[in-house]
Amino acid sequence: MGLFSSLKKGLSKTREVLTTDIDDLFRGKRKIDDDLLEEIEELLITSDMGVQTSIDLMDKIKKQSSKISNAHDLKNIIKSEIYNLMNTDQYINEPPLSKPHVIMVVGVNGVGKTTTIGKLAAKLKNDNKKVLIAAADTFRAAAVEQISLWSQKAGADIVKHRENADPAAVAYDGIEAAIARGKDYVIIDTAGRLHTKVNLMEELKKIKRAMGKAMADAPHEILLVLDATTGQNALSQARLFHEAIGITGIALTKLDGTAKGGVVISICNTFEIPLKYIGVGEKIDDLQIFDPKKFIDALFA
Numbered sequence: 001m002g003l004f005s006s007l008k009k010g011l012s013k014t015r016e017v018l019t020t021d022i023d024d025l026f027r028g029k030r031k032i033d034d035d036l037l038e039e040i041e042e043l044l045i046t047s048d049m050g051v052q053t054s055i056d057l058m059d060k061i062k063k064q065s066s067k068i069s070n071a072h073d074l075k076n077i078i079k080s081e082i083y084n085l086m087n088t089d090q091y092i093n094e095p096p097l098s099k100p101h102v103i104m105v106v107g108v109n110g111v112g113k114t115t116t117i118g119k120l121a122a123k124l125k126n127d128n129k130k131v132l133i134a135a136a137d138t139f140r141a142a143a144v145e146q147i148s149l150w151s152q153k154a155g156a157d158i159v160k161h162r163e164n165a166d167p168a169a170v171a172y173d174g175i176e177a178a179i180a181r182g183k184d185y186v187i188i189d190t191a192g193r194l195h196t197k198v199n200l201m202e203e204l205k206k207i208k209r210a211m212g213k214a215m216a217d218a219p220h221e222i223l224l225v226l227d228a229t230t231g232q233n234a235l236s237q238a239r240l241f242h243e244a245i246g247i248t249g250i251a252l253t254k255l256d257g258t259a260k261g262g263v264v265i266s267i268c269n270t271f272e273i274p275l276k277y278i279g280v281g282e283k284i285d286d287l288q289i290f291d292p293k294k295f296i297d298a299l300f301a
Contacts, residue, residue: 079300100179103220109192116253129185131186140192175211221249224251
């Protein structure tokens with residue numbers, strides 16, 4: 001299955017709302033009136049765009065309601081306005097300025113953080129970049145073992161300490177090792193939950209400070225991993241992490257047909273944080289660089 005086909009399949013639930021369900025609204029040659037506008041808004045909310053994003057879209061649709069005489073007209077307007085909401089100027093990929101380029105990866109347990117790190121390392125290796133992973137999630141049993149297996153699959157070096165070691169020390173050593181070995185990228189794994197009374201966000205701030213001591217401008221990116229199947233809950237996670245440590249990019253996993261892809265639009269509209277990667281399957285090459293145009297085309301394909 002090609003990447004576009006995978007994306008189209010992953011967005012099947014949302015695509016049904018934005019195509020079949022909108023077609024159904026116009027059966028019997030209905031005209032745009034208050035009742036129909038209300039039904040359109042309900043449809044947008046059921047696609048998991050969230051209330052605020054749906055309201056923002058509806059404001060744009062209402063202003064152009066005189067141009068809508070059928071489902072095709074409405075879909076074209078929604079498609080165009082989603083593109084505008086997604087703030088597409090953010091998606092110009094600039095090459096890293098520092099070597100090694102340090103990426104701190106954060107997110108709650110269960111979102112697919114470890115697999116995203118493995119897939120990202122593999123993607124960078126395929127671009128002939130030298131990659132090192134630092135296993136700084138030292139609290140969760142088997143976390144270091146899992147990230148070690150992914151580093152082997154991806155062909156990346158790994159720096160790890162014993163279980164329950166200080167995560168900040170692992171991050172520091174990882175950057176030092178990456179500098180010494182001439183690596184292009186170092187990816188730092190972090191905990192998604194702590195078994196101690198220490199606050200997770202305080203622990204992440206400590207890891208971030210340790211990176212800055214190892215390399216003055218590190219981390220260069222803080223990538224938040226979110227699970228698309230959690231819908232609007234992903235938004236509250238993004239808000240928490242962003243307030244605590246300042247997120248610079250998002251990776252959205254499990255966009256494989258079980259999720260409502262409207263959350264992608266909601267995330268892009270709510271935060272001025274670029275969505276950098278989307279996961280559309282389990283295979284090592286199923287992490288795609290997010291392309292808003294391709295995403296929107298798949299929604300309406």
